[in-house]
Amino acid sequence: SQKIEQNSEALNIQEGKTATLTCNYTNYSPAYLQWYRQDPGRGPVFLLLIRENEKEKRKERLKVTFDTTLKQSLFHITASQPADSATYLCALYMDSNYQLIWGAGTKLIIKP
């Protein structure tokens, strides 16, 4: 069956450290992958997009990698801050049906 897996348990990180979140998928061949941030009671907000032919993408303190062989994307936040605390969602775009398929998200908690 087709699955997208993100850590269901919250990730606790000390302020200033690098937070790394994973998005694993099976039985998909996505054209590209997106990462979103969601705060409690609000809609997701787009952060980064990475295409299947790109290995890495950066935006300020954020870095995303995409390994189509491992079927995995890693999302890194360097020099993490308490304000980075949120739930982070990955979404895969499928060329086959033109839709985004979403992971359930990982809750990130940055402790001061």
Add this chain to the structure above:
Amino acid sequence: DAGITQSPRHKVTETGTPVTLRCHQTENHRYMYWYRQDPGHGLRLIHYSYGVKDTDKGEVSDGYSVSRSKTEDFLLTLESATSSQTSVYFCAISDSVVADTQYFGPGTRLTVL
């Protein structure tokens, strides 16, 4: 929230009653989407629209219908609400192809008793 509003923001209703949720955008984006979000699940697409009067089904469309009579408005209707439709509903918009970056509204929390 990128010029997207949803109404109502909260609604409690009873099983068997019809419910309509409204999404309004001021961005003039072509594509509009309705998702539901439940604990432990990713966002699941209910229906989407690729233009006025042009809509298509998503992954979980059973029990839902949509209409888009104007570019700026996308309505989601539950013809006869059931408890399994208790969820948070998000509207999203995108500018170009279906899976372009999506911008989300604030959500509607619907409880069906």
